[in-house]
Amino acid sequence: MYADLNRRHLAVEKNRTLFVKLYPEISNLTKDNPPIASFIIRVVCSVGNRVSLIHPEITNKQLKNNDDFVWGIEVPLTGKFIIEVEFLDLKIASPDGGEPSSIWSEGCTQKQSNVTALASLGKMLSESIHTDILINASDGSIGAHRAVLAARSPVFRSMFSHDLKEKELSTVNISDMSIEACQAFFNYIYGNIQHEEFLTHRLALLQAADKYDISDLKEACHESLLEDIDAKNVLERLQNASLYQLPKLKASCMRYLVKFGKIFDIRDEFNSFLQCADREIITEIFHEVLAAWKGF
Known part of the structure; x- marks a missing residue:
């Protein structure tokens, strides 16, 4: 016996034992x-x-299939007899990822x-609607909104709340970012960044995130790197x-340099790196090398 329950199926198999199964209609959506x-199921003799x-x-x-609930x-x-299914909640994930959310209204x-x-x-x-602040990058400018920037960054909030040059001139100079990197930075702040854009500019975004104290962007860059x-990039x-x-x-x-032995593959680059690297980094590298040698 089968009954359609909002694209869910209820199956009853009766031999010596009665088996009640609940599973979704098979489709590409339910497969992926x-x-x-969350539900309560009852069997009532009529x-x-x-x-x-x-x-x-x-x-x-x-x-996912007819074996998930038996x-x-x-x-x-x-x-x-009557089988009653009372759904308390039903969640699905969006096709583009993200946390599952309830289908209820x-x-x-x-x-x-x-x-x-x-x-x-x-x-x-993107359409410069009622912008009230001009961001000057090294090779171009972007219009933005004080309220949005202040809500996303405590540094911007402080900047716009005090009698600073930026408050008087309605401009912010970010001369250490190109216009492309700056656009990616503001696209992230406004929730409009594309993945390829993020990957292309993530080092510049990391610098901006640290400078303007945007912790979620800094962590996103950290995880991506x-x-x-x-x-080619390990030393940088x-x-x-x-x-x-x-x-x-x-x-x-x-771990990549020492435990995987990649120091020997980039010997010349590593020697050049040691000439200008921070003393603390050099000390840590040699501690790692010594620890690795002790393991042999």
Whole structure:
């Protein structure tokens, strides 16, 4: 016996034991983003003394196939019976990733509101809607909004709250960033940055995040820089890890150089690095080398 439950299927198999299964309709959507359900399920005999069996509440159960929820009922049931499923919540993840959210009206309304607000914020930047501050990069300018910048960065907030030159002239000079990197920085602040743009400018974004105290951007850059360490960039990343206090990146670079033996593959570059590197970094490298030698 099968019943369609809002694109969910209820299957009943009756042999010596009655098995009740709940699973989603098979589709590309449910295959890649299976629903996460919270529900109560009951079996009620419709004749006689109306025996009622209730399964304990299921919370945040991922339903991907017909084996994910199986309820075996050994109590004999005679005649007709009714199976009731009361969904307490049903969550799905968006196709572009992110945390699963409820499909109920409250969750959908909040999600739609957030998406619309973020799109509008990005439009304010891209179309220069009522901008009130001019950002001067090294080779160009961008119009922005004091309130948005102050909400995202305590440094900008302090800058606009005191009698500083930027407050008087309605400009902020960021001469250490190109216009492309500066645009990526403000795209991130306004929630409108693209992944390729982020990857292209992540070192400049790291510098800006540290300078303007935007911790979430700094952490995003930190995590991204961990993903593709190689012989061409390891020394630069080690220097940045020390400069911006990124412990995981520093440890990963040290491990790549010492434990993986890559120091020997970039001997000339490493010797040049030692000539200008911070003394603290050099000390840490040699401590790592000595520790590695003790392991042999």
